[in-house]
Amino acid sequence: MTNKNQISNEKELSLEQREELLSVLKARFEKNMNRHKGLEWAKVQAKLNAHTEKLWSLNEMERTGGEPDVVGHDQKKGEYIFYDCSAESPKGRRSVCYDREGLESRKKHKPENNAIDMATAMGIELLTEEQYRTLQKLESFDMKTSSWVETPSDIRELGGALFCDFRFGHVFVYHNGASSYYGARGFRGSLRV
Known part of the structure; x- marks a missing residue:
């Protein structure tokens, strides 16, 4: 049980890290509206806040140079789709x-x-x-x-x-x-x- 919790804790961001990542993602989202026409950041952020475990993965994408951004919305599944959008391979x-x-x-x-x-x-x-x-x-x-x-x-x-x-x-x-x-x-x- 302890082992599982340790693994889980390793894949969680602190409140400060979450806020910093959300700030970076929001700025990128607003700067590159051509990638996600018709989508609203407030809805994306609400989804991220409801699934904070995904923030760790987005942070890993960011940390390794991927510059993740929203590129679509799967309306059937209600999911936002992020891809690495760095100009060159991360x-x-x-x-x-x-x-x-x-x-x-x-x-x-x-x-x-x-x-x-x-x-x-x-x-x-x-x-x-x-x-x-x-x-x-x-x-x-x-x-x-x-x-x-x-x-x-x-x-x-x-x-x-x-x-x-x-x-x-x-x-x-x-x-x-x-x-x-x-x-x-x-x-x-x-x-x-």
């Missing part, structure tokens, strides 16, 4: 293999982490290719970097993983071995609140 999540299997398959020069484990630890999910394309319709992201995206199991079973970037006015989807990593490749995540 700095605190670069130089990582795709997943644990890819990381462990490296013989030398192993990076410190992998995208799937990091996202899981943060309580978020990697963007899918479709979500990545949706994000790019809002404005241009990853013009100098690239981001791992959720990879279909048939590709992953053969050792590959997918990543995307935006060049020449288009989204490009590429493949690499899941064990590869680059200083200019990270991952973008999504969170529903």
Whole structure:
């Protein structure tokens, strides 16, 4: 029981941290209305206040350079959708293999982490290719970097993983071995609140 509480406490923000994060999110929301036309910050904040456990994940997105922002509202589920909206792939999540299997398959020069484990630890999910394309319709992201995206199991079973970037006015989807990593490749995540 104590162990569970310790884990829970680790994933809670103090009142001061919550207020600071909400202030940052509100300022970003108001500055980038093109990402969420027709949505109101007061309703988003009310939802966040009702689900404070999600603030920890949003703070992790912020802490690692993702600059999370609202990009949609699922009216059926009543959830607001946040994506990482940093201009380039989040700095605190670069130089990582795709997943644990890819990381462990490296013989030398192993990076410190992998995208799937990091996202899981943060309580978020990697963007899918479709979500990545949706994000790019809002404005241009990853013009100098690239981001791992959720990879279909048939590709992953053969050792590959997918990543995307935006060049020449288009989204490009590429493949690499899941064990590869680059200083200019990270991952973008999504969170529903």
